[in-house]
Amino acid sequence: MTTVAQDAKSCCAAAYGSGWARFLLGDSYHPGGLDLTDRLGTMLGLGAGTRVLDVAAGPGTSATHLAQRFGCRVTGVDLSESNVVAARETAMRLGVATLTDFVVGDAELLPFPDESFDVVVCECALCTFPDKHTAVTEFARVLRLGGRVGISDLTRNGPLPPELDGLLAWIACIADARPLAEYEEYLRIAGFQVDCAEPHDDALRTFVQQIRTKLIGVELLARLRTIDVPTTDLAKARAMVRSAADAVASRTLGYALLTGTCFAHMH
Numbered sequence: 001m002t003t004v005a006q007d008a009k010s011c012c013a014a015a016y017g018s019g020w021a022r023f024l025l026g027d028s029y030h031p032g033g034l035d036l037t038d039r040l041g042t043m044l045g046l047g048a049g050t051r052v053l054d055v056a057a058g059p060g061t062s063a064t065h066l067a068q069r070f071g072c073r074v075t076g077v078d079l080s081e082s083n084v085v086a087a088r089e090t091a092m093r094l095g096v097a098t099l100t101d102f103v104v105g106d107a108e109l110l111p112f113p114d115e116s117f118d119v120v121v122c123e124c125a126l127c128t129f130p131d132k133h134t135a136v137t138e139f140a141r142v143l144r145l146g147g148r149v150g151i152s153d154l155t156r157n158g159p160l161p162p163e164l165d166g167l168l169a170w171i172a173c174i175a176d177a178r179p180l181a182e183y184e185e186y187l188r189i190a191g192f193q194v195d196c197a198e199p200h201d202d203a204l205r206t207f208v209q210q211i212r213t214k215l216i217g218v219e220l221l222a223r224l225r226t227i228d229v230p231t232t233d234l235a236k237a238r239a240m241v242r243s244a245a246d247a248v249a250s251r252t253l254g255y256a257l258l259t260g261t262c263f264a265h266m267h
Contacts, residue, residue, distance in 0.1 A: 056125035060087025
């Protein structure tokens with residue numbers, strides 16, 4: 001496991017709790033926003049009474065939305081305590097506090113008993129986990145047999161340019177993106193049957209363009225000293241976003257929704 005991967009695990013959680021990340025990535029922090037969250041919920045057949053675990057829930061945007069949209073009971077787990085606090089506040093504000101719960105926890109060592117949930121959701125976060133096999137095995141462990149998993153994530157075809165291989169790129173869920181077939185293999189090894197793999201490359205293309213536009217605004221605010229962002233960070237961000245846009249255009253980077261059914265627990 002690389003040092004970058006180890007650092008990313010805690011840095012991603014901290015960065016996602018910052019105003020800087022929220023400004024660039026939006027509240028949902030993933031391509032397609034809540035439209036794709038809705039799509040994933042529909043694919044998984046969520047409804048009233050469904051026990052859902054949202055892994056790497058961030059500030060609770062998707063978890064609270066799923067509770068509102070489908071009436072399901074959602075537990076969000078995140079490595080960042082500040083994200084958990086923010087998620088609880090969001091749930092209170094939206095009137096879904098009775099349908100949601102948020103706890104601090106590690107995706108690779110989930111703080112829940114075996115077979116606690118009907119559905120596990122993980123949006124644009126699996127590729128930031130250093131030990132993906134362990135994380136997916138944990139997904140299966142906390143699911144009842146016959147339970148479902150829904151993952152949305154970046155996919156990669158071929159090598160990435162060097163600008164997409166650093167801590168900033170890890171935080172943006174790019175550096176360790178894997179081929180779709182590799183995500184499917186993680187699921188199979190952990191005891192899942194893969195049900196559906198649905199491409200959404202257009203959502204990623206739009207997302208990257210939105211970040212490029214917002215980055216221009218960040219640079220302006222930095223020049224006006226409205227926000228404090230080191231010049232070197234801005235330069236790295238510009239290079240990373242430019243390379244990401246090129247990688248999406250060449251189809252080296254893509255985005256997909258993946259669902260599966262748990263048929264075995266591999267302890």
